[in-house]
Amino acid sequence: xxxxxxxxxxxxxxxxxxxxxxxxxxxxxxxxxxxxxxxxxxxxxxxxxxxxxxxxxxxxxxxxxxxxxxxxxxxxxxxxxxxxxxxxxxxxxxxxxxxxxxxxxxxxxxxxxxxxxxxxxxxxxxxxxxxxxxxxxxxxxxxxxxxxxxxxxxxxxxxxxxxxxxxxxxxxxxxxxxxxxxxxxxxxxxxxxxxxxxxxxxxxxxxxxxxxxxxxxxxxxxxxxxxxxxxxxxxxxxxxxxxxxxxxxxxxxxxxxxxxxxxxxxxxxxxxxxxxxxxxxxxxxxxxxxxxxxxxxxxxxxxx
Amino acid sequence: xxxxxxxxxxxxxxxxxxxxxxxxxxxxxxxxxxxxxxxxxxxxxxxxxxxxxxxxxxxxxxxxxxxxxxxxxxxxxxxxxxxxxxxxxxxxxxxxxxxxxxxxxxxxxxxxxxxxxxxxxxxxxxxxxxxxxxxxxxxxxxxxxxxxxxxxxxxxxxxxxxxxxxxxxxxxxxxxxxxxxxxxxxxxxxxxxxxxxxxxxxxxxxxxxxxxxxxxxxxxxxxxxxxxxxxxxxxxxxxxxxxxxxxxxxxxxxxxxxxxxxxxxxxxxxxxxxxxxxxxxxxxxxxxxxxxxxxxxxxxxxxxxxxxx
Numbered sequence: 001x002x003x004x005x006x007x008x009x010x011x012x013x014x015x016x017x018x019x020x021x022x023x024x025x026x027x028x029x030x031x032x033x034x035x036x037x038x039x040x041x042x043x044x045x046x047x048x049x050x051x052x053x054x055x056x057x058x059x060x061x062x063x064x065x066x067x068x069x070x071x072x073x074x075x076x077x078x079x080x081x082x083x084x085x086x087x088x089x090x091x092x093x094x095x096x097x098x099x100x101x102x103x104x105x106x107x108x109x110x111x112x113x114x115x116x117x118x119x120x121x122x123x124x125x126x127x128x129x130x131x132x133x134x135x136x137x138x139x140x141x142x143x144x145x146x147x148x149x150x151x152x153x154x155x156x157x158x159x160x161x162x163x164x165x166x167x168x169x170x171x172x173x174x175x176x177x178x179x180x181x182x183x184x185x186x187x188x189x190x191x192x193x194x195x196x197x198x199x200x201x202x203x204x205x206x207x208x209x210x211x212x213x214x215x216x217x218x219x220x221x222x223x224x225x226x227x228x229x230x231x232x233x234x235x236x237x238x239x240x241x242x243x244x245x246x247x248x249x250x251x252x253x254x255x256x257x258x259x260x261x262x263x264x265x266x267x268x269x270x271x272x273x274x275x276x277x278x279x280x281x282x283x284x285x286x287x288x289x290x291x292x293x294x295x296x297x298x299x300x301x302x303x304x
Numbered sequence: 305x306x307x308x309x310x311x312x313x314x315x316x317x318x319x320x321x322x323x324x325x326x327x328x329x330x331x332x333x334x335x336x337x338x339x340x341x342x343x344x345x346x347x348x349x350x351x352x353x354x355x356x357x358x359x360x361x362x363x364x365x366x367x368x369x370x371x372x373x374x375x376x377x378x379x380x381x382x383x384x385x386x387x388x389x390x391x392x393x394x395x396x397x398x399x400x401x402x403x404x405x406x407x408x409x410x411x412x413x414x415x416x417x418x419x420x421x422x423x424x425x426x427x428x429x430x431x432x433x434x435x436x437x438x439x440x441x442x443x444x445x446x447x448x449x450x451x452x453x454x455x456x457x458x459x460x461x462x463x464x465x466x467x468x469x470x471x472x473x474x475x476x477x478x479x480x481x482x483x484x485x486x487x488x489x490x491x492x493x494x495x496x497x498x499x500x501x502x503x504x505x506x507x508x509x510x511x512x513x514x515x516x517x518x519x520x521x522x523x524x525x526x527x528x529x530x531x532x533x534x535x536x537x538x539x540x541x542x543x544x545x546x547x548x549x550x551x552x553x554x555x556x557x558x559x560x561x562x563x564x565x566x567x568x569x570x571x572x573x574x575x576x577x578x579x580x581x582x583x584x585x586x587x588x589x590x591x592x593x594x595x596x597x598x599x600x601x602x603x604x605x606x607x608x609x610x611x612x613x
Contacts, residue, residue, distance in 0.1 A: 140589075147578050151578070261460075283453070
């Protein structure tokens with residue numbers, strides 16, 4: 001409990017720093033007025049907007065206003081939607097979650113068997129093949145894999161839809177695209193984690209008791225090998241969401257990524273700011289969850 | 305390999321140079337022994353040569369459009385010719401020439417961005433690890449904040465605000481990646497500064513700057529080189545992603561990510577436009593990863609994975 005409180009309290013300075021980073025980016029390096037106005041705006045328009053946004057005030061007052069808004073969940077109004085930015089961003093969350101979870105499932109289905117096979121048959125043909133494929137998966141840009149899948153599966157074979165989010169079949173290609181990228185990393189992790197566990201004494205004891213190899217591998221080794229894998233994968237939320245942003249663009253998946261890219265092209269700063277905060281908060285919370293799960297899975301870790 | 309480790313980590317400023325020749329020889333020998341390392345080196349050298357001699361190697365001007373020869377297929381397909389071995393794109397530009405020129409931007413951005421990231425991360429990591437206290441807390445919380453924002457998202461925001469250009473792109477990629485270095489450097493400094501030779505130096509009155517430069521930096525060098533190499537690979541992919549989203553280098557500068565993005569619209573009829581730049585990225589990144597993994601195993605045996613019997 002004490003640990004939990006401490007972790008939650010640690011989120012505050014991090015979120016504060018993120019707000020500072022966003023503020024510096026938008027208000028100091030950039031010029032919100034010219035970002036928001038069309039290029040043929042008159043000088044008068046500029047002055048009116050500057051005053052309306054409170055940008056004629058000293059910088060620290062501006063920051064206080066900005067922070068005040070952030071604390072109330074007010075990131076300003078999207079000029080394209082004429083509504084508050086936060087609800088628009090939150091509305092897109094389910095689609096992105098759906099893609100992220102489906103990709104994780106794909107990754108787990110690929111990575112667990114391959115990682116175990118690779119570790120139990122170290123230096124065999126399969127091991128070389130699997131580790132080689134994992135490196136290849138890391139080297140391949142994810143969006144390119146997506147495009148190639150569209151080319152092969154949708155264009156050549158005409159099997160799966162190219163884009164959209166109408167039914168389950170629409171999810172297959174994006175989930176495979178993002179999932180294989182994660183699987184590449186996950187396979188490598190499971191392999192090295194399994195190798196480490198397989199070399200430990202309790203595994204030798206289990207084998208010397210005469211247990212059959214399948215039980216040794218799955219009941220003794222794999223369960224323990226999973227602990228670091230779960231933690232490291234949960235810490236990859238940031239990578240997962242980043243990957244989802246691009247995958248969504250490739251497949252026109254109507255999630256946060258698509259919203260964000262459109263906002264970037266239209267320079268809709270309210271949406272961009274709200275997205276950064278929502279995503280950052282998600283990442284921080286999932287890292288916290290990872291920490292808790294880790295402590296639950298491995299009781300040897302004591303709360304400080 | 306052990307002698308190599310010693311020459312790498314020794315901090316002898318002048319006398320150590322002498323053995324550099326033989327060190328280099330044994331280094332090359334060790335590299336050629338590893339299959340993946342050799343393949344990696346060959347790929348990386350090939351890409352570097354391609355970038356340096358782009359104007360000699362490429363058959364056409366990469367920006368030259370040709371309305372008559374639009375979307376010509378590669379040589380082995382019907383309608384293809386040796387004139388354009390990898391075909392042409394929607395504006396009749398030669399795909400092969402564009403891939404050759406594209407290597408310049410990938411390498412340039414990859415290397416420069418890593419230099420920026422490395423410099424920021426090294427300085428902040430050193431300060432954080434060496435001095436500790438409030439400044440350490442501040443830097444580490446900043447690292448946490450950066451880690452909570454996905455790279456691509458951070459870059460999108462900065463590029464929207466600052467506008468994209470070569471300089472901005474390098475800056476953005478550098479600023480995004482500094483956290484990796486800061487964390488690594490800090491961790492190493494924390495363990496090195498407690499070691500006897502650092503204490504000894506301090507007890508004879510060596511100044512902080514001297515301790516950092518002559519005792520700590522040389523001991524970080526190998527991890528730093530390994531991470532930087534692998535980081536070039538990550539940066540090339542990130543740059544390609546940004547160009548794909550339309551926020552990377554702007555035309556007429558050729559970039560692999562940009563080519564991919566152009567080719568996407570013609571996927572149904574002309575698959576080669578989007579396929580070849582992707583292959584170019586994959587092979588280049590693969591080469592760098594091979595080289596980086598080998599460097600890690602050689603320079604820094606502590607970082608070696610899969611140590612189990």
